[in-house]
Amino acid sequence: xxxxxxxxxxxxxxxxxxxxxxxxxxxxxxxxxxxxxxxxxxxxxxxxxxxxxxxxxxxxxxxxxxxxxxxxxxxxxxxxxxxxxxxxxxxxxxxxxxxxxxxxxxxxxxxxxxxxxxxxxxxxxxxxxxxxxxxxxxxxxxxxxxxxxxxxxxxxxxxxxxxxxxxxxxxxxxxxxxxxxxxxxxxxxxxxxxxxxxxxxxxxxxxxxxxxxxxxxxxxxxxxxxxxxxxxxxxxxxxxxxxxxxxxxxxxxxxxxxxxxxxxxxxxxxxxxxxxxxxxxxxxxxxxxxxxxxxxxxxxxxxxxxxxxxxxxxxxxxxxxxxxxxxxxxxxxxxxxxxxxxxxxxxxxxxxxxxxxxxxxxxxxxxxxxxxxxxxxxxxxxxxxxxxxxxxxxxxxxxxxxxxxxxxxxxxxxxxxx
Numbered sequence: 001x002x003x004x005x006x007x008x009x010x011x012x013x014x015x016x017x018x019x020x021x022x023x024x025x026x027x028x029x030x031x032x033x034x035x036x037x038x039x040x041x042x043x044x045x046x047x048x049x050x051x052x053x054x055x056x057x058x059x060x061x062x063x064x065x066x067x068x069x070x071x072x073x074x075x076x077x078x079x080x081x082x083x084x085x086x087x088x089x090x091x092x093x094x095x096x097x098x099x100x101x102x103x104x105x106x107x108x109x110x111x112x113x114x115x116x117x118x119x120x121x122x123x124x125x126x127x128x129x130x131x132x133x134x135x136x137x138x139x140x141x142x143x144x145x146x147x148x149x150x151x152x153x154x155x156x157x158x159x160x161x162x163x164x165x166x167x168x169x170x171x172x173x174x175x176x177x178x179x180x181x182x183x184x185x186x187x188x189x190x191x192x193x194x195x196x197x198x199x200x201x202x203x204x205x206x207x208x209x210x211x212x213x214x215x216x217x218x219x220x221x222x223x224x225x226x227x228x229x230x231x232x233x234x235x236x237x238x239x240x241x242x243x244x245x246x247x248x249x250x251x252x253x254x255x256x257x258x259x260x261x262x263x264x265x266x267x268x269x270x271x272x273x274x275x276x277x278x279x280x281x282x283x284x285x286x287x288x289x290x291x292x293x294x295x296x297x298x299x300x301x302x303x304x305x306x307x308x309x310x311x312x313x314x315x316x317x318x319x320x321x322x323x324x325x326x327x328x329x330x331x332x333x334x335x336x337x338x339x340x341x342x343x344x345x346x347x348x349x350x351x352x353x354x355x356x357x358x359x360x361x362x363x364x365x366x367x368x369x370x371x372x373x374x375x376x377x378x379x380x381x382x383x384x385x386x387x388x389x390x391x392x393x394x395x396x397x398x399x400x401x402x403x404x405x406x407x408x409x410x411x412x413x414x415x416x417x418x
Contacts, residue, residue, distance in 0.1 A: 039131075077143055187416060245278045260377060264378075314342065
């Protein structure tokens with residue numbers, strides 16, 4: 001039977017886990033193989049980190065000194081030796097910069113031929129894939145088995161399977177292939193929420209499988225340090241505003257907010273607050289894109305910010321009347337946690353993951369009730385009522401952090417059967 005329980009259900013004592021870890025470290029200084037393929041191609045493309053990218057970076061920071069690097073491209077896979085892995089990890093942790101392509105190309109050109117000619121020993125090591133990288137590629141399961149690796153996958157969501165209408169064409173089939181391969185290969189699963197774990201278990205049972213042991217470990221958030229609003233962005237001066245954070249796609253339901261703002265303009269006129277949309281344009285949201293491109297307003301402006309640094313995001317959150325998240329479905333909820341950690345009220349869709357992560361704090365509403373969202377925005381325009389309620393609950397609030405996440409994960413991994 002699989003185990004799907006909140007992380008505190010782990011019963012191994014810290015002393016026992018530490019003793020096991022010390023013993024393993026003496027026997028094998030690099031007991032892990034960490035897949036960094038996603039970080040390589042994202043860095044090569046010069047993209048700012050998304051939620052999954054931030055998870056990959058957090059795991060790299062935690063496991064770099066005890067892991068070998070694995071790379072995948074098409075049907076090719078290679079594990080680098082200790083020295084080449086350290087150099088690649090250092091480069092990946094350095095962040096986005098103009099010379100990064102040249103540096104990556106040079107590093108990989110030197111490391112890959114050597115790794116192919118003299119592959120390191122990997123039998124018995126734990127293979128960590130925390131970004132869904134390459135899971136749908138034919139041959140991965142056999143490759144892992146032939147090398148006697150113990151695969152552990154971090155599953156972020158099953159949204160393409162459960163809600164294919166919000167995803168790119170063909171993504172449901174690709175994600176189903178990812179999950180089937182993961183179920184066939186896994187020695188264990190890490191999930192970001194009990195809700196994701198339940199969806200994974202349901203999918204496994206529908207496939208006639210029993211999943212490997214599952215650990216529920218809430219993802220941490222990076223502490224944001226605010227820069228001055230207005231230094232690099234067009235900020236609405238002395239105007240109240242609400243914030244929506246995330247890729248502009250059908251699943252995020254931005255169109256509901258555009259409809260709410262139409263109603264607010266009729267109701268409030270020049271007193272209508274602005275709406276700031278932080279996120280790049282995605283897919284399956286042509287009607288939303290058309291409205292953004294063709295409608296412009298002097299009051300209740302809709303301002304798109306496709307790129308935003310962490311410092312700028314912190315400043316935008318600090319000044320917002322509330323964060324608005326009307327998504328139809330979510331696997332986790334990093335924007336909600338980031339907002340709450342800065343004492344910014346949240347209005348969000350009533351989803352299981354939000355009830356799990358922040359019980360009783362955000363105002364939760366149906367995703368399709370425009371009138372309820374309009375009234376919720378009105379309730380947060382001034383500093384009474386809903387804003388006061390949430391602000392009082394957020395005194396002393398502590399969001400999940402990476403230190404706690406990694407402590408749970410490492411203890412669980414130490415107890416994973418060989």
